[in-house]
Amino acid sequence: MTRVLSLFQNLGIHVTKSRCAAINCIRANSNQTSPDPWSVNPIKDLQDLVAIPIVKENYQVFNPSPREIEQGHELFKQRSGREITMIKSVVSLERLPEQNIPEVSFVGQSNVGKSSLISALFNHSKDSPFIKIGKKPGLTKTLLFFEVKKLFTLVDMPGYGKKMPTYYMKSMHGYLKTRNVLCRSFLLVDSEMGLCDVDKEGLRMMEDLAKPYAIVLTKIDKPRRSVLLKNLLEVLDYINKHTHICFPQPFLVSSPSLSGIKYLQTFIAHTTGNLHLASKNTEQT
Numbered sequence: 653m654t655r656v657l658s659l660f661q662n663l664g665i666h667v668t669k670s671r672c673a674a675i676n677c678i679r680a681n682s683n684q685t686s687p688d689p690w691s692v693n694p695i696k697d698l699q700d701l702v703a704i705p706i707v708k709e710n711y712q713v714f715n716p717s718p719r720e721i722e723q724g725h726e727l728f729k730q731r732s733g734r735e736i737t738m739i740k741s742v743v744s745l746e747r748l749p750e751q752n753i754p755e756v757s758f759v760g761q762s763n764v765g766k767s768s769l770i771s772a773l774f775n776h777s778k779d780s781p782f783i784k785i786g787k788k789p790g791l792t793k794t795l796l797f798f799e800v801k802k803l804f805t806l807v808d809m810p811g812y813g814k815k816m817p818t819y820y821m822k823s824m825h826g827y828l829k830t831r832n833v834l835c836r837s838f839l840l841v842d843s844e845m846g847l848c849d850v851d852k853e854g855l856r857m858m859e860d861l862a863k864p865y866a867i868v869l870t871k872i873d874k875p876r877r878s879v880l881l882k883n884l885l886e887v888l889d890y891i892n893k894h895t896h897i898c899f900p901q902p903f904l905v906s907s908p909s910l911s912g913i914k915y916l917q918t919f920i921a922h923t924t925g926n927l928h929l930a931s932k933n934t935e936q937t
């Protein structure tokens with residue numbers, strides 16, 4: 653507890669005794685009504701390390717009901733072989749597929765786990781479109797378009813970083829800037845490494861583009877919980893201080909264990925207009 657409190661202090665977050673007591677009281681009361689989203693949000697597994705809510709009280713979080721979470725999860729289930737398909741792989745912007753359904757894209761540095769996450773979202777199903785996952789960075793060299801039940805499209809982008817050829821960067825930037833059907837991007841950050849300079853460059857690019865996006869912390873099965881918490885708090889602090897467009901709550905996922913996947917599936921279903929939340933308690937940035 654002391655170690656985690658000092659983490660907060662390092663991040664400039666002041667935790668008073670009275671605030672701790674008040675928050676403990678809120679937590680005790682909220683446990684009695686067992687709020688649902690926590691059951692599928694991995695942030696819950698870190699909450700016992702700290703006495704104050706990790707996602708600040710004044711942030712509106714994504715708060716689907718258990719039924720909505722099941723609806724979101726269902727959307728990604730393949731019932732027949734052609735419901736989820738890879739429709740196109742493109743390099744040049746002139747060859748983007750002409751889609752008039754909502755789109756979400758996955759961006760991040762090489763090897764951060766974009767392809768693995770998309771495979772996990774499709775439940776690693778044997779009927780899912782073939783998705784290449786590599787040990788070495790730079791495997792995804794084109795924009796890959798996956799259409800889900802003709803309702804929305806997921807786009808796997810080439811990873812950015814030191815070795816990224818300029819034309820990748822151009823096509824990625826051009827795509828993000830001009831794609832009208834793009835309703836949300838997810839910027840992936842490795843939860844073990846935490847935010848690094850390359851991620852911050854990506855975040856600045858997203859802010860300049862001023863298109864809605866959210867941060868996803870990947871590989872949460874790898875770091876120790878204290879490291880994961882520290883890196884999550886740093887991301888929250890960064891969102892708070894340096895972003896205007898970013899969704900206030902990061903999503904935490906592990907592709908092999910599928911932790912956090914249902915929650916993210918539900919958010920994608922919501923953000924693409926395929927889920928009508930009963931709850932009003934959802935940030936719409």
Ligand SMILES: Nc1nc2c(ncn2[C@@H]2O[C@H](COP(=O)(O)OP(=O)(O)OP(=O)(O)O)[C@@H](O)[C@H]2O)c(=O)[nH]1
Pocket residue numbers: 760761762763764765766767768769784785786787788789790791792793809810811812870871872873874905906907908
């Ligand atoms: N332990 C763990 N390993 C992961 C996870 N996600 C991805 N990996 C591993 O990280 C490596 C890179 O994963 P990819 O999904 O290919 O990453 P990418 O961002 O698509 O990579 P590029 O093609 O270079 O852009 C692979 O060895 C994966 O098995 C995760 O959640 N947990």
